[in-house]
Amino acid sequence: MFIEPSLAGGRRGWIEVICGSMFSGKTEELIRRLKRARIANLKVEIFKPVIDTRYDIQHIVSHDESRINSTPLENSQQILLLAQDVDVVGIDEAQFFDGELPQVCDQLALRGIRVIVAGLDMDYLGKPFGQMPFLLAKADYITKLHAICVKCGNIANYSYRKSADKHTVLLGETDLYEPRCRHCYYEE
Numbered sequence: 001m002f003i004e005p006s007l008a009g010g011r012r013g014w015i016e017v018i019c020g021s022m023f024s025g026k027t028e029e030l031i032r033r034l035k036r037a038r039i040a041n042l043k044v045e046i047f048k049p050v051i052d053t054r055y056d057i058q059h060i061v062s063h064d065e066s067r068i069n070s071t072p073l074e075n076s077q078q079i080l081l082l083a084q085d086v087d088v089v090g091i092d093e094a095q096f097f098d099g100e101l102p103q104v105c106d107q108l109a110l111r112g113i114r115v116i117v118a119g120l121d122m123d124y125l126g127k128p129f130g131q132m133p134f135l136l137a138k139a140d141y142i143t144k145l146h147a148i149c150v151k152c153g154n155i156a157n158y159s160y161r162k163s164a165d166k167h168t169v170l171l172g173e174t175d176l177y178e179p180r181c182r183h184c185y186y187e188e
């Protein structure tokens with residue numbers, strides 16, 4: 001389990017990345033960290049890309065229905081304007097944001113903000129997704145989570161797409177995707 005670095009003394013501001021396949025618990029872990037920050041009386045702002053309308057337009061919602069309010073954004077530069085005077089910034093579905101997101105996160109961290117980013121490390125083809133590889137390179141702390149393979153019960157790293165749609169971005173849940181381990185993913 002991720003334990004927050006001490007906030008006492010020293011220079012603050014860092015980037016945490018939570019990654020993994022679909023259903024691995026990224027959103028739950030993001031919500032857990034953000035709720036704890038609020039319990040610590042820190043000022044928290046939460047963002048997601050506007051295209052993520054899967055469960056709710058405004059809220060970040062996990063597959064298990066835990067939720068937290070957020071601000072949907074068209075582009076990552078808006079975070080710099082909206083994250084004034086905050087201690088912690090949470091960002092979900094980072095793979096859908098534009099190419100500016102890594103340097104936006106850098107700037108936030110330099111302002112002394114704790115930045116917590118959650119996103120899919122790989123798309124349905126098993127390729128690095130959007131800005132996630134760059135965020136992983138810049139992160140101070142990385143948490144890779146795993147789902148359970150629906151075929152064999154082992155640890156799952158991959159998000160297998162059940163439809164023939166070839167667009168990289170295709171919103172969905174169990175209707176379109178299932179988490180699979182390496183072996184079950186490549187067997188198909």
Ligand SMILES: Nc1ncnc2c1ncn2[C@@H]1O[C@H](COP(=O)(O)OP(=O)(O)O)[C@@H](O)[C@H]1O
Pocket residue numbers: 020021022023024025026027028029061062063064146147148149150179
């Ligand atoms: N195959 C699976 N492996 C693990 N968790 C699953 C699976 N199918 C459904 N879940 C549910 O998904 C939850 C995680 O949801 P969520 O945090 O939204 O994941 P992510 O954001 O990584 O897609 C788990 O707590 C569990 O209840």
Ligand SMILES: Cc1cn([C@H]2C[C@H](O)[C@@H](COP(=O)(O)O)O2)c(=O)[nH]c1=O
Pocket residue numbers: 021022023026027054119120122123124125159168169170171172173177
């Ligand atoms: C693999 C993959 C996923 N997506 C979409 C499907 C979901 O709407 C989100 C991922 O949500 P989660 O919180 O990680 O479960 O991304 C996509 O558009 N393209 C893909 O290749």
Ligand SMILES: [Zn+2]
Pocket residue numbers: 149150151152153154180181182183184185
């Ligand atoms: Zn498997």
